[in-house]
Every structure is written in structure tokens, then in C-alpha cells.
Amino acid sequence: MAARRALKAVLVDLSGTLHIEDAAVPGAQEALKRQAILQVQLTNMFPLEMKQPTGATKLGGFMELECKSCLLTSEFYFSRLRGASVMVRFVTNTTKESKQDLLERLKKLEFDISEDEIFTSLTAARNLVEQKQVRPMLLVDDRALPDFREIQTSDPNAVVIGLAPEHFHYQILNEAFR
Numbered sequence: 001m002a003a004r005r006a007l008k009a010v011l012v013d014l015s016g017t018l019h020i021e022d023a024a025v026p027g028a029q030e031a032l033k034r035q036a037i038l039q040v041q042l043t044n045m046f047p048l049e050m051k052q053p054t055g056a057t058k059l060g061g062f063m064e065l066e067c068k069s070c071l072l073t074s075e076f077y078f079s080r081l082r083g084a085s086v087m088v089r090f091v092t093n094t095t096k097e098s099k100q101d102l103l104e105r106l107k108k109l110e111f112d113i114s115e116d117e118i119f120t121s122l123t124a125a126r127n128l129v130e131q132k133q134v135r136p137m138l139l140v141d142d143r144a145l146p147d148f149r150e151i152q153t154s155d156p157n158a159v160v161i162g163l164a165p166e167h168f169h170y171q172i173l174n175e176a177f178r
Helices: 028-033 074-083 099-108 121-132 142-148 170-177
Strands: 009-013 065-067 070-072 087-092 118-120 136-139 158-161
Touching: 099 118, 099 142, 118 121, 121 142, 121 158, 136 142, 136 170
Parallel strands: 009 087, 087 118, 136 158
Antiparallel strands: 065 070
16 A cells, blocks of 8 residues: 655646636636535545546536545635645646736636746746846746846846747847847
8 A cells, every 4th residue: 555645735727727817717717616515524635646436527628536534626625725734726838918917817707816826937947047146137928027027137048938929030039149
């Protein structure tokens, strides 16, 4: 029998899983809001092994989860995760908008997500820029620039590239390669 390991984090993809552009995936908000019904008292909040139960239904991109002593739906799982010592992060690889813009869009779509729960590729880029103490040339969409506030960009010694077709032309790319 495998040793039990504590669940430390859950990463939930945003784009294409909870929303597509300005539309929520059907059932996604409810999957994060609704309370689940427990079949039995939980003895261990997070089962070691989870599998799709026979006849499980898909709800907003999530499956109902089964453990040996209980049947949990993803709504219960996420609400319990947030209340426990498990880190929940909503992740995306989009680089076309700032975290704040993304959060505002998610709020308009009625998702109950806080800014500190969102981790984007721009977040990772900023963290790396700060860690390496570099001055990047930012080839990112103008809507993404707020994620780099207070980052020194004069006399760049690094380049951060995101989805920014307006910046991909000879003059700018030539400058970036120098």
C-alpha cells in the first residue's frame, strides 16, 4: 500500500476550462459555488486516490470525485480546499492582459476568485525578472504592462515576449536582439 501524501496545492486552468474569452463555460460558476452532499462522514478530507466513479457526470469541466468513504462533487472539493491549508491557484498562460483585467472579467462572469488566487504566465515572468534582477524590454500587449509596474526597463539587458503582434516588426525585434 502506498504511503499517504498530503495534498498541498490544486491548480485550475482558467482559459478554456472556466471561461472562453468573455463567456463562462456552462456550469463552471456553479461548479465553484454549490455545496455538495456527502454520502458519509469524511474521515480524511482529501483522499489519496481519486477516480471517476461509474456513471459520474461532468460538471463545468470537472468530474465528481469518489473516495473509499465518500462521494464529493467538485464544488464541495473547492470550497473545502479553500478552507483548508491547501493552496488553490487559478492558472493561465495568457499574456494578452494584466492579472487585474483578467480578474475583472472573471468577476463579471460571476466567478468567486480573488486576485491572489490567480497565477499567470506574466506573474511567472515578473517573478523571474525580479529574482534575476534584470531590466527587461517588454514585448507584451499594452494591456499586460500593468503587471510590470515598478519594474526598471531602461537600458534593458533581457527581453520578455508575450502575445503582442503589434510589437513584432523588424525595428522592434532588431532592437530586442541587440
